[in-house]
Amino acid sequence: MKVYVKVMEVDEGGVLRRVVGxxxxxxxGRVFREGDVVLEVNEEFFGGDLxxxxxxxxxxETSENVTAVGEVIVGxxxxxxxxxxxxxLRIAGVxxxxxxxx
Numbered sequence: 001m002k003v004y005v006k007v008m009e010v011d012e013g014g015v016l017r018r019v020v021g022x023x024x025x026x027x028x029g030r031v032f033r034e035g036d037v038v039l040e041v042n043e044e045f046f047g048g049d050l051x052x053x054x055x056x057x058x059x060x061e062t063s064e065n066v067t068a069v070g071e072v073i074v075g076x077x078x079x080x081x082x083x084x085x086x087x088x089l090r091i092a093g094v095x096x097x098x099x100x101x102x
Contacts, residue, residue: 003056003073004028006048007063018063021046022056024070032092039091041069057082066099 006021023046032039046069051059053076060066060082068074068083074095077083083097090096 001025001072002050002052003070004046004048005051005056005059006046007059017065019065020059020063020067021048022060022066022068022073024072025050027070027094032094034092037091039069039094039096060099063099064101067096068099069094069096071095 002025004021004023004025008019008021010017010019023041027041028047029043030041032041045067053072056073057076057080060068060077066077068077071094074083074088074097077097077099078085078088083099088095088097
């Protein structure tokens with residue numbers, strides 16, 4: 001399985017931070033709703049390169065901010081110890097997690 005990974009460099013007061021959006025291959029372009037909460041897996045934030053899981057994990061390990069959506073990528077982030085299982089939220093059954101390095 002592959003995942004979409006989009007890497008963006010964001011200037012925060014003269015300091016460049018790497019912000020990454022990751023999603024399972026089959027979720028790009030989809031919208032999930034649960035009550036008033038909407039999770040939009042849009043092309044603008046998540047639509048980057050289609051990468052193998054190992055490449056995606058390496059990028060996640062070296063990034064300050066990662067937002068990941070989907071069973072495959074979120075499961076791998078938890079398995080690799082990059083995300084705590086209790087940090088994983090679900091909207092309409094779809095897992096997502098936000099990782100921040102401080």
